[in-house]
Amino acid sequence: MIALLTPRNVVVAFLLLLLAAVPIYAAWTGNAFLVTLFTRIIILGMAATTLNLILGYGGMVSFGHAVYLGIGGYAVGILAYEGVTTGFVQWPLAILVSALFALIVGALSLRTRGVYFIMITLAFAQLLYYFGVGLDRYGADDGLSIRQRSQFAGLINLSDRTLFYYLCLALLLVTIYLTWRLVNSRFGMVIQGSRSNDRRMRAIGFPTFRYRLTAFVIAGAICGLAGALLANHTGFISPATMHWTRSGDLIVMVVLGGMASSFGPLIGALVLLSLEEALPIVIRAAASPLFGDAAVRIAEYWQIVLGPLFLLVVLFARGGIDGLLAGARRD
């Protein structure tokens, strides 16, 4: 149907090869930090992919999506603290509680539109954030250390960082594939139609609310799983994971990478998190011949460079990075 060697396909194939090769390269060079960084990229890419389902395809701008990272993380953290270290309980619970929370938030917020919807999702996320701050038994503001990663009865050892990396990568790819199936199914047509013109959808006979709510719950549930992964990765969970700025990061990843695109959110996560690591180093290197020791302090303002970069993408590439690769696909 379409040529296989489009710029976008080449980039995606290169990206997948890169992700597959990270632990090998890291072992070869002895740079363990790379695996840590890319595990984080993969997990947050997975969270951004679930946000893309509702934001990119469904037009629901949830400003509280990081809350599911927190719920998933606390499910692992609290259970581990109480002595339940088996992943067979931790992970399903992370998914279930996230789904339940999404059901409540969605049922109340999806009746509104635009700014009101954004504000309600934000309010619910902040509510849970402050609830986490008040959890004295589980570290309150300071958070909770998770001493032992989820146990899977010897089937898979998550303490093996390489194995954990590939498990996260596999779950990310499954999430991307599921999302792709979903958005092209009848169900996906309904949520995309609803993004495009909800009034018309109702006029041709769709009770759109129940479909949008279902999408909202699916996105929350899978993001809860990403939260369980993130808590295992960092060995730590705190309310900060649910802070609204974290939700903002997820939105940036989706918009930067490309809304309503399969691999866009992953590309966005990769670019954003890589820039967060690389920009301070680049700025320090560039500034030190001119400013000497002051370059370190200048590098602290790396976000001054990141901000305009993001602005340029939003202004000149409506479809994000993925949109640039695919050519003017939308509009």
Add this chain to the structure above:
Amino acid sequence: MTDARVDTLLEIDGLTKRFGGVIASDAISLGVRKGELHAIIGPNGAGKTTLIGQLAGEIAPDAGRISFEGGDVTTLPTYRRSQIGLARSFQITSLFLDFTALDNVALAVQAHAGHSFHFWRSARGEADLRVPARAALARVGLAERSDVLVSNLSHGEHRQLEIAMALATTPRMLLLDEPMAGMGPEESARMVKTLRELKRELTILLIEHDMEAVFALADRITVLVYGRIIASGSPEAIRANAEVRQAYLGEQEQAHG
């Protein structure tokens, strides 16, 4: 039940809607018979679109009753009315701009093909959705344009697509809100031809400003002024009605020279 009621498909009884101090629908009572094309005309601000909005379920009336095929639908939500066969088109083009023409119509087919909790199979590959959608596009003369993004279609084609989508919901009755709005003479002529074919199979309630089209198509005409019916009858009777001529047609004829 009287004989007159038996073949009445849509019955409006005492429908009233106020927006603040403005009465948009002033105790409107009207019956649309099965198989007829019933046109509603009236000057701008007469409350025609408000009436369609109430019939489609988007605006809740303050008083009155709407029944469709003998059943009370006054409080039925929009999507339910569509499901029982009451389809509407929009005066201001209301389409899925980032979808192709075929996708738009296929969505309308899907809306009436059971629930949409199908998460796996590609909807664009389903013949059950695509074949009827292509047929509906062909009926309005858009077969050639089915794979074009709607945002790239002309205004006239948008209007045709509006009709195709209403048709794809296999309605018993069409509520058409100014299908010829903004059309050139050639496009209008094509639309009249399409509607003439449709009226053989469907009951149609037509709101239209194009008097030539209305008198060419309508079996009965109702004239609405300030939310109130001032006349209702055959095209000949309406043309001859003095009050209508003064309130509405006279202005039009003057305006058109």
